[in-house]
Amino acid sequence: MPELPEVETVARGLNQRVRGDRIIQAWFGKRPQTFKTPRARQAKGLAGLTILAVHRTGKHIVFELGAEAHLASEPAQNDATAAAAQWIVHLGMTGRLLVTAPDCPLAPHTHARLDLASGREVRFVDPRRFGRLEFRDLRNSSAAFEAPGAEPLTIGAREFAGLFRNRRLPIKAALLNQTLLAGVGNIYADESLFQAGIRPRRRTNRLTAAELERLRLALREILTYAIRLGGSSVSDYVDANGEKGFFQLEHCVYQRTGEPCRRCQTPIRRIELVGRGTHYCPICQR
DNA sequence: CATTTCACCTGGTGGC
DNA sequence: TGCCACCAGGTGAAAT
Numbered sequence: 001m002p003e004l005p006e007v008e009t010v011a012r013g014l015n016q017r018v019r020g021d022r023i024i025q026a027w028f029g030k031r032p033q034t035f036k037t038p039r040a041r042q043a044k045g046l047a048g049l050t051i052l053a054v055h056r057t058g059k060h061i062v063f064e065l066g067a068e069a070h071l072a073s074e075p076a077q078n079d080a081t082a083a084a085a086q087w088i089v090h091l092g093m094t095g096r097l098l099v100t101a102p103d104c105p106l107a108p109h110t111h112a113r114l115d116l117a118s119g120r121e122v123r124f125v126d127p128r129r130f131g132r133l134e135f136r137d138l139r140n141s142s143a144a145f146e147a148p149g150a151e152p153l154t155i156g157a158r159e160f161a162g163l164f165r166n167r168r169l170p171i172k173a174a175l176l177n178q179t180l181l182a183g184v185g186n187i188y189a190d191e192s193l194f195q196a197g198i199r200p201r202r203r204t205n206r207l208t209a210a211e212l213e214r215l216r217l218a219l220r221e222i223l224t225y226a227i228r229l230g231g232s233s234v235s236d237y238v239d240a241n242g243e244k245g246f247f248q249l250e251h252c253v254y255q256r257t258g259e260p261c262r263r264c265q266t267p268i269r270r271i272e273l274v275g276r277g278t279h280y281c282p283i284c285q286r
Numbered sequence: 287c288a289t290t291t292c293a294c295c296t297g298g299t300g301g302c
Numbered sequence: 303t304g305c306c307a308c309c310a311g312g313t314g315a316a317a318t
Contacts, residue, residue, distance in 0.1 A: 001311060033294075059312080093311055094296080109296090128295045130312055169289060178313080186311065235310080236297090275291070276311065 002091040003059060004152065004183030005226035005247065006237050010097055011056040013240030014063075014122070017099045022050045022117035023065075028133075029111040034126065036088075036134035045085060045135045046114065052083055058147030058182025061097065063087040067139075085137045088145050092130025098123045099240055149182035152219045160216040164204035171207060171215070172200035173274045184219065187232055187254045190279045192218040194253045199285045200271070200278045225250070253279040 002010070026046040028039035035042065049065040056062070067084040089097055100121050112124035112133060124133065136142040150159065163180045164171070174180055175189040184192070193200050195218035198211055207215075231237060231245035234255065238244055252262050257270040261281040271278050 003312095090312085092295095092313080126295095127297065128311090130295065132313090167288080173289085176312085274289095277309095 001093050001185055001187070001235055002095065002231075002237055003185035003188050004056070004223055005188070005229075006231035006239075006245065007059050007061060007091060007183070008056045008227050009231045009239045009245065010091070011054050011061045014061070014097065014099065015054040017240060018051050018116060018118075018120070018122060019053055020051065021120070023047060024115040024117055026115070027113045031111060031129055033129055034111045034131060034133055036132045037136075042087075042112075042133060042135040045137055046087060049085060056183075057145065058149060058151075058178060059090060059185070060145065060147060061089040061091070062145055063089070083144070084139050085135065086145055088132075088134040088136065089124065090132040092126060092128065092132065094128040094236060095124065095126040095131030096236075096238060097240055098125065098238075098242060147182040148179040149177070150180070152181050152183055152216075153223055155181070155216065157213055157216060161209060161212045164207065164212060167204045169204060170201045170273060171198060171204050172276075172278055174204050176274065176276070181219075183223075186276050186278075187234070187251070188219070188222060188226070190254045191252060192222050194281060194285060195222060197285055200273055200280055253281060255279065 023046050026043045028035065028043055049067060052064040052066045054061065054063050063086060064083040065085040065087060066082060091097065100123055102119065102121050107125045109127040110123055110125050114122040116122065136145060138144060150163065164174055167174060172189050172193060175184045176186070192215060196211065196214040198207065198215060226232060226247040229246040229250070230239060230243065232247040233244035234248050253268050256268045257279060258267050260266065261268055261284060264281065264283045266281055266283045268279055269282050
């Protein structure tokens with residue numbers, strides 16, 4: 001399931017491959033749930049725009065789009081002031097965003113295709129349809145997209161502690177709440193709690209300052225390392241080039257129920273928390 | 287308001 | 303081999 005490292009990997013791949021390209025026209029499927037902006041408005045809005053840059057915010061992929069053609073090397077990354085519009089893609093559980101040749105066979109559950117001036121296509125494929133596509137025309141008073149929560153890679157110690165100090169919910173539930181931190185999902189919540197030695201059910205307001213700081217650093221380290229390995233390919237995740245990631249080989253607890261802890265050999269335990277499978281080591285995490 | 291539960295989806299899995 | 307119940311989980315709406 002795409003979380004911050006997977007979404008970052010996809011966004012980087014897209015930025016490398018389609019930055020500077022121009023959208024000739026766009027096609028959209030008929031499943032209404034996929035479209036946060038009505039499909040007709042997306043198709044009309046995207047046609048003719050140039051891709052200035054592609055980047056990640058939280059779990060969202062943002063295409064910065066310009067009304068005029070720019071040199072691919074010219075626009076600064078994240079230069080929202082130059083952007084006339086944005087195309088915002090959330091991959092949900094099973095979403096894929098791929099750059100393909102036009103004669104590449106159309107995968108089942110393809111919900112969107114962008115025809116590019118270079119002759120290639122950007123395709124959005126999503127069997128389970130938890131993904132979302134949104135178009136924002138910044139020329140029409142729409143605000144630029146902002147993720148609701150803080151960025152786990154750059155948040156400071158004081159702000160991080162402030163997010164959790166006055167809450168009573170389990171720390172794992174807090175990590176999954178995108179309005180607090182943006183980008184952490186089930187895999188990296190479990191992995192970072194293991195690394196920090198904290199049990200998932202612990203109430204956030206009962207965590208010590210030292211524990212919160214361990215958690216902040218664990219998140220940063222794990223997310224950074226996972227990005228370097230191209231993310232975790234559990235389920236059917238692949239990047240914009242169709243390549244799998246390798247961080248799943250590094251998992252210490254996620255989907256390792258009953259297997260020995262890599263640190264102390266105790267069998268990894270699985271519980272259900274806020275409706276999610278949750279994995280931890282009963283010895284290493286307190 | 288804070289927190290918890292549930293519906294939305296389909297492919298893969300395991301039991302018989 | 304085939305059938306089917308069941309499960310995975312990101313998000314937002316509804317319930318508590």
